Amino acid sequence: MTKVIITGATGNAGSAILTAAIASPTVSQIAVLSRKPPFDSSTKINHILIPSAEYPNGFDEISPELIDQLRKDGYESCIWALGISQTQVNKDDYIKITHDYALTAAKAFSTLGTRDKPFRFVFMSGEGARQDEKGYQLFSKIKGKTEKELYDLKNDKFDVVNIRPGGIIPTPEHRERMGFWTGQGFRAMGAIFRPIMPSMIIDSSDLGIACVGLAQGKGWDQRDAEGVINNPKLRQMAQDWV
Numbered sequence: 352m353t354k355v356i357i358t359g360a361t362g363n364a365g366s367a368i369l370t371a372a373i374a375s376p377t378v379s380q381i382a383v384l385s386r387k388p389p390f391d392s393s394t395k396i397n398h399i400l401i402p403s404a405e406y407p408n409g410f411d412e413i414s415p416e417l418i419d420q421l422r423k424d425g426y427e428s429c430i431w432a433l434g435i436s437q438t439q440v441n442k443d444d445y446i447k448i449t450h451d452y453a454l455t456a457a458k459a460f461s462t463l464g465t466r467d468k469p470f471r472f473v474f475m476s477g478e479g480a481r482q483d484e485k486g487y488q489l490f491s492k493i494k495g496k497t498e499k500e501l502y503d504l505k506n507d508k509f510d511v512v513n514i515r516p517g518g519i520i521p522t523p524e525h526r527e528r529m530g531f532w533t534g535q536g537f538r539a540m541g542a543i544f545r546p547i548m549p550s551m552i553i554d555s556s557d558l559g560i561a562c563v564g565l566a567q568g569k570g571w572d573q574r575d576a577e578g579v580i581n582n583p584k585l586r587q588m589a590q591d592w593v
Contacts, residue, residue: 359432371559413459428471461509557589
């Protein structure tokens, strides 16, 4: 049985990951770190509100008190799906949310592992990220920089995998929460790319299955030299593990 931490659980990818974790018979407990309650409910979920009176600094600091609680409860892995589009915030905020929060959390969570059972950190990146930071878009540079710095943290007590999904097609349930035009845009993307270029997209439900499997320790041998698993491999994992 696995106990997993999930961030970004109200987003397109994160909500599907949470659903997959709830459905998995080998996930016994889920710590959801988020600014608002997740849409799904389950006795497995331990929702930790961030920021809150207890954790006022939000994701700027993963407090020692929170780490002590996570250690006491026996959490073994994290699926980091917290993120935002570069079109929704300014550059500084995008860097803080995409890079700074992930590195701060990873450094704190790295103390939860042991040599016998290293803590597993699954970082949600995206197709187009470049670790050499030579990409044209801010997304490409910052996601790539974050991947590289996370992978550099890897040691005998802490392991990292960077996953690069393509276009994430939301479940019908989550599409309804997105607003009409956004939801219809994702629906159209799926209709266009699924028959002609399926390797460029992934259903969020399949991404959820792949992420939960990775959090449980499966599929890590599929990483490349940069610690990356790309979209076609994620799609295949979902099919193999369903």
